[in-house]
Amino acid sequence: MGDRYEEWASRFDGATLWTLGVPDGAAHAVLPDGCMDLLWIDGRLLVAGPDTRATTAAVGTGGRYTGIRFAPGTAPALLGAPAHELRDRRVDLADLWPGALVRELTERLAQAPDPAAGLETIALRRAVDTAAPDPLMRSVATQLGDGRSVADIAWTVGLGARQLHRRSLAAFGYGPKTLGRILRLQRALALARSGTPYAEAAVAAGCADQAHLAREMRDLAGTTLTAHLEPRETPGRAAGSEPVG
Structure with missing residues (x-):
């Protein structure tokens, strides 16, 4: 049984929501795409910076992962960090946003029936208080x-x-x-x-x-x-x- 991947357009301008289900012991290639993502993985909020090279994700126990993928150039203003500081990195959202806020958002997502919709809501609400992308x-x-x-x-x-x-x-x-x-x-x-x-x-x-x-x-x-x-x-x-x- 292979990876189960779905994606659909987000209400956040230019963004895409996606979910990925992987079987036990799966590994799959991830190619550079010029994008940045806000991820929900194993009860954690993470940020995927822009990649310059392909990487391989190996998942020992399988699982379901959710993300919102931002079009090139749109995430830095939202996240509050220039893209080059996150290049080829995966970081906790708490490294970029106040810890108390991230803990609150994490608790909400953990209880949300639809994590993808929850990620979208986070992005849309954050955009109200941040500068628009260049x-x-x-x-x-x-x-x-x-x-x-x-x-x-x-x-x-x-x-x-x-x-x-x-x-x-x-x-x-x-x-x-x-x-x-x-x-x-x-x-x-x-x-x-x-x-x-x-x-x-x-x-x-x-x-x-x-x-x-x-x-x-x-x-x-x-x-x-x-x-x-x-x-x-x-x-x-x-x-x-x-x-x-």
Whole structure:
């Protein structure tokens, strides 16, 4: 029996709610996607920062995990921390928010019949008291997702290369070139999942050819398209891709 993954759109702008059920002893790959998540795992509220590399989650006893995945550039204002400080990390929410508040939220979620709805409520209420995401950087993320070059985007938004890089670190956790590579890989994977031949998916996503996509897959995912897609895959970011310290 494989992983049971479901996702659906959130009322929080640009976010996705998801649940993951895993059998005993399961392990699954988690690829970079440019996103950050608020997670509910084993009675704990955790934050998953933006990944730069693939990780493998191994679950000894199985379980059900829940998260809200924020679009690139939207979580730092909500969480109160620049994205680069959380890059490749999983941290307790109490490391970012007051402990008393997190304990209260944890108690509520533990009693909630629908943890996903509870996570959504946390995000929506927190957004009322925090600054909105930087609209310029959200535009940058959208344009990178559309496959535009970093040089073109910098010109369009009126930022120099250094300014764009610095603001991208705070918004996304890494520079625009890295985010562009990650989003391009995700576009190619989405096409391949839908049945598009690998060579066609590579070019449609913005790679030079299938060999280029294969190199990106090795660099960012540490595996091949065939190995990643054919046996079993959990779409998007799974719940906890490395030990949480």
